[in-house]
Amino acid sequence: MKALTRLALYAAVAVAPDMGGRAAATELSNAELQRLVDERTLIRIVDQIDRAVDAQDWKRARGYFADRVRVDFSSLSGQPETTIPADDLIAGWAGNLKGGKTSLHLRTNHDVAIDGDRAMVKSNGYAWNRMEGNGEPLWEVWGTYTAEMVRGNGGWEVDVFAFHKTHERGNEWVKITPGY
Numbered sequence: 001m002k003a004l005t006r007l008a009l010y011a012a013v014a015v016a017p018d019m020g021g022r023a024a025a026t027e028l029s030n031a032e033l034q035r036l037v038d039e040r041t042l043i044r045i046v047d048q049i050d051r052a053v054d055a056q057d058w059k060r061a062r063g064y065f066a067d068r069v070r071v072d073f074s075s076l077s078g079q080p081e082t083t084i085p086a087d088d089l090i091a092g093w094a095g096n097l098k099g100g101k102t103s104l105h106l107r108t109n110h111d112v113a114i115d116g117d118r119a120m121v122k123s124n125g126y127a128w129n130r131m132e133g134n135g136e137p138l139w140e141v142w143g144t145y146t147a148e149m150v151r152g153n154g155g156w157e158v159d160v161f162a163f164h165k166t167h168e169r170g171n172e173w174v175k176i177t178p179g180y
Contacts, residue, residue: 038156039112042121045156046147050105056097062090065158066150072162075143076175081162089161101131101179107145117151125163131174139170 028036045064052061065086072081097103107123128140148160168175 035114038114038119038151041156042112042114042119042147042149043110045149045158046107046110046121046123046145049147049158050107053093053097054103054105056094058090058094061093062086065089065161066152069158070148070160072164075165076141076163096178097129099179100133101129101174101177103127103129119149119151119156121145121147121149123147128170129174131177131179133180134171134173134177136171137174139168139172139174141168141175142166 049061049064052058052064067086068083069086069089070081070083071089074080105125105127107125109124111122113120123145124142125145126140126142128138130137130139143163143165146160146162146164147158149156149158151157
């Protein structure tokens with residue numbers, strides 16, 4: 001099946017709930033198709049950030065971010081929201097998640113809003129870190145992610161990234177101790 005046909009079929013299914021089930025692939029405008037392509041691209045970016053982090057593929061993770069990123073992990077770290085170079089964000093993650101420390105990040109229930117060349121993806125999230133060495137080897141956290149993105153010549157890039165914790169459990173030592 002041709003890529004455009006697959007996209008049109010996907011688009012018809014994706015918009016059907018919003019249109020009371022009346023949508024057919026032939027009824028979608030180019031703008032509606034572009035919106036659906038953008039939504040799928042934005043969701044893929046946030047999901048791929050998690051995959052890259054869990055694989056400790058820092059070059060790939062860095063590729064999804066603008067040069068400067070406003071970050072807010074205050075509910076996890078107690079540090080206030082700040083704007084930093086994306087290289088520093090990735091270096092922080094790489095310094096924490098290395099060696100014998102592994103992670104698993106999952107997102108679901110993506111809510112995408114697009115306004116021209118700006119977009120926001122909000123998702124429910126779950127993550128765990130595992131590391132042997134000091135009692136229970138697992139720390140888990142639940143919360144919400146927000147990624148704001150800007151579309152440039154190279155495509156969409158994340159320029160705001162936040163996680164707001166709603167619950168955590170497990171060994172705090174695993175959370176705060178860098179891998180070794």
